[in-house]
Amino acid sequence: MSERDDIYTEAHDRVADFEFNTAVARVFPDMIKRSVPGYAETVAMSGIIAARYAKPHTNIYDLGCSLGAVTLAMRHALTAEGCRIIGIDNSESMLERAGHYLALDDEGPAVDLVCADICEYPIENASVTALNFVLQFIAPEQRLALLSNIAAATCQGGALILSEKIAFSEDEQSIQDTLHHDFKRANGYSDLEIAQKRSAIENVLIPETEDVHRQRLLDAGFSNVIRWYQCFNFVSYLAIK
């Protein structure tokens, strides 16, 4: 089992920007489970959706794969013949650990893990791509280019599975934030941990509204966007080419 996330327990005068370093990789399964409401369901359903949209002899991408949770969910669910799964992350600490999990798993199609920036990596012959809580970490001005690359590489009838922390109008924002913080508190995070993590991610994780996400997915070349899951401010979309 993963170690407990105690990264923000001590008080700091100045909280550094959040990074996917070795300390975060070590506690990541605990951190994401206690921080993202519905994370386990999102991962499991990404496998179910990938199986429905995967086409034989295409590539299945997990962009920003971290420890490979979605990579493995897709690997276990796929039934289309001759697919290749490619998990990409630019954090060496994450990928090294993903490699250990993958080595314990031998069920399903071939998986390649690649250490690269997803904004630079060539995506080709895709039927399914997952971006599970990753686009939110890409600079907003780079998001359309990334989604356009994915759409251009995706075959007709293929899909993008996109999960994000999203933003709302002012009134709803404060309700959703309060409920998210209640969720974190119920999972054992103190008010200090919640406040320090909040300032660490402030300039690093940039949420956008549902309208912005939907319009950009259409502009990128997807023809249909549906919301298939929401728990508080964490939402999952299916964009179909």
Ligand SMILES: Nc1ncnc2c1ncn2[C@@H]1O[C@H](C[S@+](CC[C@H]([NH3+])C(=O)[O-])CC(=O)[O-])[C@@H](O)[C@H]1O
């Ligand atoms: N430019 C980039 N290129 C490659 N990787 C990147 C980049 N920017 C960020 N990352 C990677 O995106 C991942 C985001 S976590 C994804 C969870 C996973 N999908 C999961 O379903 O468990 C989400 C979270 O921590 O909230 C990290 O591993 C980063 O290194």
Ligand SMILES: O=C(O)C(=O)Cc1ccccc1
């Ligand atoms: O912890 C938070 O407040 C989040 O928004 C989710 C999260 C989960 C893991 C790393 C960074 C952000």
